[in-house]
Amino acid sequence: MSTPIPDRTPKTVLITGASSGIGEATARRLAADGHRVFLGARRTDRLARVAGELTAAGATAAFRSLDVTDAADTAAFVAAARDAFGTVDVLVNNAGVMPLSPLAAGRTEEWDRMVDVNIRGVLHGIDAVLPVMLRQGSGHVVNVASVGAYEVSPTAAVYCASKFAVRAVTEGLRQESGGTVRTTLVSPGVTESELADHITDDDAREAMRTYRAVALPAAAVADAIAYAVSADPGVDVNEIVLRPVGSAQ
Template identity: 75%
Template sequence: MEQSKVVAITGASSGIGEATARRLAADGHRVFLGARRTERLAALTAEIAAAGGGAAYQRLDVTDAADVRSFVAAARARYGRLDVLVNNAGVMPLSPLEALLTHEWDRMIDVNLRGVLYGIAAALPVMRAQGGGHVVNVASVGAYEVSPTAAVYCATKFAVRAVSEGLRQESAGDIRVTLVSPGVTESELADSISNPVARKAMESYRAVALPASTIADAIAYALSQPPEVDVNEIVVRPAASAQ
């Protein structure tokens, strides 16, 4: 088996984050889980521990830079190092721009983009000091294409793609960087859509969806590569969907 790594995961209380925690713990990695819903984190941590895995958690709001620093510091204090940060937390309250839901635009920018930047800012000094690490940013196929009602959401994911590529270029040799971009995946993302037009469109769009475990498998693949291999971008879509 590959060497056990310490992996911090944001947005770990459901969806891709939860599935990634289960998969990586089953692979023998020690996972440190962050999200706002601590009751879910506690249950997931207990389940992983009962199966013989290593897991711990801390409440995390990725829109708070100090909170993200505390999360990374706690992971390091718990396990002695931080090998991988999975920036997974995200929201997707889609709406047409003309709906002018500026508070939802702000929320997407704060969680989807600033949350990733805060994660990098917290983890990078730790990884540099220990001589290496791996940052995995979860984006979306929305990082490559734009669709109606998704302009701001896609803008945040395009930005995460750009940040990931910039970090890769600046970190060649010690920090590996992977961008994982899921197509339609089973998650709670669509639950945040308040606009009726966007919600109705998403119902048909999500008719064919991947299980979250599929994205967890992609992340596990990137982590499993030898140190000299950096898997930069993975796009995963349902085979039965053209989207």
């Protein structure tokens, strides 16, 4: 049996939620690997900083403002990437929010936001890139989920539901694409990021401080994404689950 050979071909990689955390770390790692990165997020000042630093270091990077909850804006983001680099080879659906709270708190606006960003945002990204990838006969969709795609914990019911949905969508895309589009679900455990900063429920916020005492660096998740992206073209790395050593969940 032959050993799979890593694919070092430079690709055009689109990354959502690229202004910080896992998205920023992924942009830096993939740019260092020689890929062309196109960054999207709402905070364009941060995107400009990251893209500028990458370009100054000799990488190929560009950015555009992006609201993943807006299907038309997501389509325009993908079109801008094609205009800039000619192809759309990989989409990293990374944008996400995590305002945890118990269901009894009734924070329906926060639930709606999680559904809009974590589920609709992923679907908008897939909808925008899939016709392009099918026409060119290849592509790769990487969806960043969470260990919450496999388990549920108190205060995280809606968040976990959104990540269960991402897991289902990813598997559905794998089955439907007939091998034309590779799919990868990357599910990190607790990771250093800004997600916990937006928890408004006092008890959930305090519990998250304890939970985050052991956390993965964002670069570790970026490494996992880079592994999937660079896999032999005949290998589809479908799911990666990673946790910090010693994590209970």
